[in-house]
Amino acid sequence: MKNKILGITLLMAICLMSVSVAQAGCSEGICCDKDLWAKLSENEVHTARANNIEYEIEVLVISETSNEAKFKINGEITDALSEGEEDTLADGSVIEVKKIITDESPSKVIICFDYGILHCSGIVGELTDGETENYVVGNYEYEVEASVYQGNFRLQVNGEYTDWLGIGSEQTMADGLKIKVLDIGGDHITFCMTPGSEPTTQAIPTVLETSKPKRKIDLSNYPDLFINGKSLNTDFVVGDQAPADDVIAAIDISVSFQKYGVSKTGGARLASEISNYNRNIISIGRPCDNAVTAQILRTNGISDYDSDCSYDLRPGQAVVYLFDYNGYAHMLVFGYSRLETRQAARALTFQKMKGRKQLLEFGEGMPVPETTATEQETCWTAVEQFKREMIEEYDSKGLPIPEDIMKKYEEMHARCAGARTAPQTYDRCISEYESKAREQQITWQNYPEADRIRKEGLKVCGEKFGMPIPGPSRPAEEIAECMKEIEKFKRELVEKYDNKGIPIPEDLMKKYNEMRIRCTNEIITPERTAPPVIEDRKEDCPGCRKNGACMQIGIRFLEGDAPVYCDIDHAFKPQKQNSEVCMNNYECLSNTCSDGVCQSMGEQIKGIQKELAEQKGILEKIMGFFKRIFG
Structure with missing residues (x-):
């Protein structure tokens, strides 16, 4: 008792x-x-x-x-x-x-x-929604942008996104930078940044703002005008509705800077994104296609209007202008047509220029060249870059992709898909599969699918052209020894190229993949019989197709005024309202699927408050029970 x-x-x-x-x-x-x-x-x-x-x-x-x-x-x-x-x-x-x-x-x-804010031994930052600020942490400079969606915050650090964050959340970025959330208000986030214990020695900070060129602003000093150390010191600009040729021309110029030792190059920005002209600019495209080109011409007393958009140029001609704007260099590149604009972009890598204006002539009446394999690959590079920017700007933030942006992507995709190609060879066959594999690996982070595509490519292309194809698996002990060689080669590639921001050459990637296949499989060389039959193969699409373009599962955009998403059955479906049954966040208009139904953040908060109230009520009942027992 x-x-x-x-x-x-x-x-x-x-x-x-x-x-x-x-x-x-x-x-x-x-x-x-x-x-x-x-x-x-x-x-x-x-x-x-x-x-x-x-x-x-x-x-x-x-x-x-x-x-x-x-x-x-x-x-x-x-x-x-x-x-x-x-x-x-x-x-x-x-x-x-x-x-x-x-x-x-x-x-x-x-x-x-x-409770007070969390302790921070590093740099404290505070940002509101959409605000961007630069911070120096340790030996590196970081550009940090905050964004909020339905009450949740995420940070973009030198182009890398964090997860959605709450108070006390911690995350380590790719270069070792540690971020800890100290406080979140209605429209602001306070966070702490500390360098990692072993920061990446090869890290190269993003070019945050362009600086005035140290050399005289003259075409004879191109490309040094736009290089600062080993970093790019300019913005590439194309028109908001730029044709695909202008985007490809901008990428051609950007990539060409690598031969001058620039280890970090950039992509094209839209004309509407340029509001401050106190910066170095390389603007690509005719004034009728690019508002920044038109504005720079007007600023320097040159008419930007031409009824036929030729600007006194003849077929086979292009022009390069260079202007001094408050000590910054503004360079314009455009041609008689979009074709000449692309030719001018290529010519910049070898053309000797001087002064402030250079007329480029490629031969009047010169025939339009066939689209070679290299040009087509460049075309697809432009499409992939545009896709990545589209996903980062909209889909990764849980926002639907606007219809006009989606339409532009489809037009670029259709143009590349319709380009004439050279006769197929074994290398081109492998290259096509490798492009698909790298899209899965780099854009979607789907490594198993990338491996599957590469193996399929080796098998299909090997059978078609009588080349080695994968065979049965090798013993584990042989694989282990072989994989050591693979890892050594991989480290060399990363140190020589990837850590410096330089794309790994296609032939070295091919060699790496072939070494990896040899490690896990014996190679079988089929007998050569009749010449291979070249067949057109439709591109595999793991998601949904829209006007010929392949969209990933879960991507959301506006179809007219209706928000839709790509479902796992490869079909586009309308997004669901709150309280409808769901399995994934992307199915919901609110981008929040909780307990099997679409919910808003407000509903989740109400649910938590209700749960706390119920717990409090239970405690009060227990107290009442003991008061009745013991008086």
């Missing part, structure tokens, strides 16, 4: 302790607008954990004569506080005395407590 009474007494004590501390709100007739409500006795120690920080709150003394209380919080002693007074600690946390109770034994004090 004594044991039973003792057990009930202990249970009652546990329940009493459980309600002596609560979240912000009202209890025992005393309301609290801070993070924690607590009723503590003299010499009692309460431990609370918030935002990955542990707080130890000790009541040092409760004075009956002065009606004051003093506390020690994480080793820091507060002032003697009367009812209604508060004290702010070094880390920003605040303690407030709500009521001192001296007619109980022992004496008690009711407090409210606000």
